[in-house]
Amino acid sequence: MQIETLPGVGAEITGIDLKTLTDAEFDAIRQAYADHGVIFFRDQDLTEDDHIAFAERWAPINVNRFFAAHPDYPQIAMVAKEKDQKDNIGGGWHTDHSYDEEPAMGSILVARELPERGGDTMFASMYRAYETLDDAMKKEIEGLRAVHSAKHIFGSSGATYYNTTDAGGNRIGNAAAADVLADVTHPVVITHPLSGKKALYVNPAFTVKIAGKTDEQSQALLSRLYAHAMDQAHAYRFKWQPGSIAFWDNRSTWHWAMNDYHGHRRIMHRITLEGCALN
Numbered sequence: 001m002q003i004e005t006l007p008g009v010g011a012e013i014t015g016i017d018l019k020t021l022t023d024a025e026f027d028a029i030r031q032a033y034a035d036h037g038v039i040f041f042r043d044q045d046l047t048e049d050d051h052i053a054f055a056e057r058w059a060p061i062n063v064n065r066f067f068a069a070h071p072d073y074p075q076i077a078m079v080a081k082e083k084d085q086k087d088n089i090g091g092g093w094h095t096d097h098s099y100d101e102e103p104a105m106g107s108i109l110v111a112r113e114l115p116e117r118g119g120d121t122m123f124a125s126m127y128r129a130y131e132t133l134d135d136a137m138k139k140e141i142e143g144l145r146a147v148h149s150a151k152h153i154f155g156s157s158g159a160t161y162y163n164t165t166d167a168g169g170n171r172i173g174n175a176a177a178a179d180v181l182a183d184v185t186h187p188v189v190i191t192h193p194l195s196g197k198k199a200l201y202v203n204p205a206f207t208v209k210i211a212g213k214t215d216e217q218s219q220a221l222l223s224r225l226y227a228h229a230m231d232q233a234h235a236y237r238f239k240w241q242p243g244s245i246a247f248w249d250n251r252s253t254w255h256w257a258m259n260d261y262h263g264h265r266r267i268m269h270r271i272t273l274e275g276c277a278l279n
Contacts, residue, residue, distance in 0.1 A: 008236040009125035034194035037252040059273040079268040090257035094205030099150035105275035118261035129229040
């Protein structure tokens with residue numbers, strides 16, 4: 001097994017078969033996941049059952065409330081864009097499930113059908129985003145908490161990032177559940193539960209304000225943090241190939257699915273893993 005550190009964020013792991021991992025290999029992968037925030041695998045051949053089995057070695061599976069499920073495997077969410085659809089899922093910087101009281105640990109995304117070109121996914125390190133803040137900014141955000149919400153994304157008020165009204169829709173649903181889901185707060189800076197490192201924990205999709213500040217003050221501070229976190233020095237663009245898998249940590253990375261393959265089909269299978277409260 002080889003682990004190659006990638007520029008910006010992440011590591012690519014080669015020389016293994018995820019269907020037949022030894023305990024030692026699994027431990028090494030777990031450490032790489034904690035250290036790098038996102039890990040990538042190539043040339044894998046996982047069935048849906050294999051995908052589920054690998055996920056269950058990490059944590060219980062979180063069955064997504066809003067995404068369309070695989071017709072035969074409810075544990076697997078369908079991340080799909082058909083040829084006649086204009087908008088994709090995940091087309092903006094975000095981290096999944098920050099709107100939950102115990103945010104999901106991460107997601108394992110398996111490529112099933114890819115366009116001939118395009119459809120890359122960008123990832124950004126929130127470890128690096130925090131580490132590279134100046135001391136004044138670190139002091140300014142120390143102890144602050146941010147409010148996270150799903151209502152404006154998945155609720156009936158309108159999906160800002162996940163358009164569901166185009167042809168062949170129904171990729172996202174259950175708006176009623178989002179409407180009644182209580183907003184939550186998390187620290188702006190968390191101590192990562194696996195690595196022990198500090199990470200910036202706000203994101204443009206689901207963070208709606210800084211607790212205790214006015215809307216104007218919140219947006220000014222969040223805008224500064226986002227501009228810093230979006231620095232390309234913190235990011236890596238992953239090019240999907242048949243057999244590719246990405247496994248990202250929602251607590252220490254952002255991601256953004258590129259929407260540059262109009263007129264082509266892209267089908268991905270995603271399993272999300274349960275997490276824990278963040279401190």
